[in-house]
Amino acid sequence: MRRGVLLAVLCGSVGLAVGSSFSMTRVAWAAEDGKKAVAKASDDKAVTAKTTAADAAVESAARKAYADKIRATYQFISAGTAEAVYGEGKLSLPGNASIEGNDFIQPSAFPTAEYCGHCHKAAYAQWRQALHSNSFRTPFYRHSVDLLRDEKGIAYTRHCDSCHNPIGVVSGALNPHSTVDRSFDGDGVTCMVCHSIQKVDSKLGNGSYVMGVPAVMVDANGKRITGMVPDAEILAHLDWHSNAVMQKSYQSTEFCSACHKANMPVMMNQYKWIRLFSTYDEWQGSKYSKENPLVFYQADYATCQGCHMKREPISLPDPGAKKGLLASHRWLAGNTAVPFYYGYDEQLKRTEEFLQTGNYLNVDLFGMKVNDAPLVAPLGSVAFTLPPKPTIETYVVIQSKAIGHSLIPEVRDLYEAWVSFKVSDATGKMVYESGYLRTDGTLDPGVHSFTNRPVNSAGEFVDDHKVWTIHSVAYDNTIQSGRSTLVRYRFEVPEGVVWPIMIKAAVEYRHLRQTYLNNVLGPKHPAYPVVEIASRTRTISLGENAVTPARANDNPEWMRWNNVGIGLMDELQYADAATAFEQVVKLRPTYKDGWVNVGLNEIEWEKYADARAPLEKALELAPKDARALYYMALVERRNGNSVAEIADLQEVVRQYPRARDALRELGISYYQGHRPEDAVATFKRLQGVDPDDLTAHYNLAILYRRLGMKAEARLESEEYAMKWIDPAAPTYSLDYLRKHPELSNESVPWHVHAETRAMGSGAGEP
CATH class of the missing domain: 1.25.40.10 (Tetratricopeptide repeat domain)
Structure with missing residues (x-):
């Protein structure tokens, strides 16, 4: 038999015999039949012989015995009553994960990432530092999911772990009575999680995939061979290996939708259905899907993989590379916290470069109103005269130029992306500032941030990402794909300023929100990276200001x-x-x-x-x-x-x-x-x-x-x-905004930023 297969399928991570209704004698007979079948096979059909009916029976029996033991004490969640029940049911509820055969499977059925890394060294090295491999173990995720476990029970964590820890879900490990060896937790979404998925449903999310029984090879007849096949056999039949682990759908945006779309079902919050996020739906409505005629600008068709899995040169051997280029398994995006926490310097460096060099945003210092006079715009294209001691209202336009989803996507209550607006004089002295970090690392209260504020039924901010308690959203300043937002800043230029003054507007980004970092790591921790994604500066003189030439990145x-x-x-x-x-x-x-x-x-x-x-x-x-x-x-x-x-x-x-x-x-x-x-x-x-x-x-x-x-x-x-939205939900938001007047300005679409740190004031510091 192939290396380690019988040991894996017969033992699993939990003892087979205890609580099993299947006879060990029958398993032994099936195993012996399988050995005889393999012994009789000719050498040139060795791989095909391994998929005999007897061999398949051994594996099926072992899985059934394992599943019977798990099911005997498994706490299913009923979609109808939101109560825990024992017996039959969908194993992943309140998530949507499913697996071929609709029953539990041993964790040992999943070949490890290290096994795949024998050959795919480049992909493995990238994966190890990427978010997928750290999807479960990171303290930033564990903090909120452990709160869910402690408050509602481990069975309810399947809602989150259908995406963050799929092996834990399909193996039945997320159960109060579980004795499953969870050594797989440290690997999160492994190679054979993604490469075993046979089907996804882009309409559902919450882990809406159908996983096949993991297989790294098919036989000559196209039948999947489970377990860890020896490397030599894979190398001898690379096409059989490719047919097992690759599908055309893996290159589609729909494939990513299985997890990059989430809702809160009633069985989780005992309240009502709430959409949490839908990166897939945002993409489908963007210019990149070519499925929505109502976009403001056009672009070539692009998938998630086209942006987040671009081919790049490899420095380690990998047979998956083509002409020395491999689809990146770093999945570069916006998470700088995880690589910073684990010391993954290369991943952090690449993530920062991804954010800074993608031309994703355009920042435009578009115009000014001086002393409430008509708008002077566009700046740089028109001449104007600036009087002494002016009061200036500046129009800053932030364009989402090359992002296929919102800014910020997904769990935007945890991310921090904001506008940093600074006015300084010729000596470098600060005249006005909005969007600065205070001494305790938090953002100033008057910042314009591309975030939201989810609120519970007590009118309190859901600070710990306890998403099952959300009843309303006080405001949401997200920029959707292809759209633009206008942010206004009003300030006075006092006497004593050395002209000219320089105005700089920038979009800065930090993962995660400072208060959440404090919740997870305590108040004493290193300052997490802040990345400037895009910016624009203009110099303004007292008196005459002539037309100035456009810069390379300026829009027409x-x-x-x-x-x-x-x-x-x-x-x-x-x-x-x-x-x-x-x-x-x-x-x-x-x-x-x-x-x-x-x-x-x-x-x-x-x-x-x-x-x-x-x-x-x-x-x-x-x-x-x-x-x-x-x-x-x-x-x-x-x-x-x-x-x-x-x-x-x-x-x-x-x-x-x-x-x-x-x-x-x-x-x-x-x-x-x-x-x-x-x-x-x-x-x-x-x-x-x-x-x-x-x-x-x-x-x-x-x-x-x-x-x-x-x-x-x-x-x-x-x-x-x-x-349908709860008619009482706005009340929860209003309660929150009344308690936090410093944030209520953000809930007004046409708001102006005026009360923040000005020259010599020091205001805004805690």
Whole structure:
């Protein structure tokens, strides 16, 4: 038999015989049959012989015996009652992980990362320092998941560990009665976790994968061979190895969606369903998916792997490399805390370089209002005169330029990304500052941070990432992919300043939030790295300021106006946004999206009649343009022209069959047009993309009832009631903001930053 297979499958990590209903004698007979079958096989069919029916029976029996023992005391979670039950059930609830055979499997069935590293030395070295290998053991994760374990019980940690510790979930180790050897904890998401996954469901998240029984080889007939096959056999049949561990789906964004999407089910919080994050959905709505016609800018198709697994030269041997290049198994992103904590200097260096050199953001010191005079903009493109002792309000525009998800994605309550805004005079003396670190390492209270503030039912910030206690979100300053945000700063330039002054705006980043670091590590710990992702400086003189040349990374003038228009529109400043978009079409009269933006702003302003002319202009420039047609359909609906409305939306869906907004609006159009069958079909298509869409649940509940489909109507009504926002939730947010007036400014879309550290004040220090 192949090396170590019988020992692994017969022993596992928990004794086989105790509590097993399967006879050891029968296992011994099956094992003997397997040995005889292998002995009779010819040498040139050695690998194929190892997959005889008898051999498979041995492994199946061993797994069944192991699973029977685990199941006897396993605490299942019931989706219906949220109570612990014993007996049959989905092994991963409240997570969504599943495995081939729908039963527990021995941890020893997973070949170790070290085993894979025999040959894949480069991939192994990268993986060891990456987040996947440290997904469970890091104290930053363990702090919050241990709180969950202590408060609700270890069974509920399967919600998190379906992604952070999959072997622990499918082996049944996350159980109050478990005696499973958990030495696998230190390896988190190992090679054979990802490379055993056979299927994912991009609509669910929370570990929505189907894992196959781990296999590093298939035989000549394509049948999977489990266990740790000797290296020599793999090297002799590399194609068989590749067929076992590689699938086309591994290169897709949908593959990553299994874990990079999460919700809080009712069985976890005994409250209601809450979306926690959805990096996949954000990507699907971005310009990189090519599935959404409503994006502000276009780009080539790109997957998660295209950004986070770029091919790079190898310094260690690895047969997975092609022409000396290997898809990076560092998964570079934004986590600087874990490599800093473990001393992974190379991973930390590469992560910082990734953040600094990706051209992900554009920072634009766009304009100024001096003493409440009209806006001077764009800075650098227009000359202006600055009077003595001015009060200046500066417009800083942050563009999410090359990110396929939000800034910040996922657990944004733990990350810190903020705008550092500094004004200094010619001697370097600080005139004004916002977004500085205080002496205790925390951010100043008036900072503009790209974060959110989840709140519990007591109106308190969920500081320890106890996500099962979240009832509301006080504010969320995230920048979605492809959009821009406008941040305003007002300050006075006092007497004694040595001119000229220099204004610098930067986006800085730290993983993790200082108060969370303190919660995990205690108040005394090293300062964690702060990375400047992007910045822009401008020098302003007293008196005359001439036009200055643009820098290499500056956006063209039309785009600067476009970005500030997007920011103003998102802040509900429609009149100013209209002015900005008018400048765009003045500078680029043939730019169809400029005209669409003019029309979109009018629609947001609820001036539908005024939106028609710019949208018609866009369609003259680009007939059948899906973005223009979508917004024109909304204008036609308001005008009562349902035929044109439906025709426009049908064309959008034809071009973009997975466009959520277009499917939603087309379903509404069919509903209002008394076409119930078409409405049902369209809303079901929408649920095929997003099963959590509230509009689909609401309308299907009504439509099904009218069609006499009472059971389906009841199901949709229940889904809607569960996922609809709690009407009391804003009360929890208001309670929090009343208690923290220093943060309430951030909940106002058009807020201005004014109260912070000024020259000589020292204000803001704790």
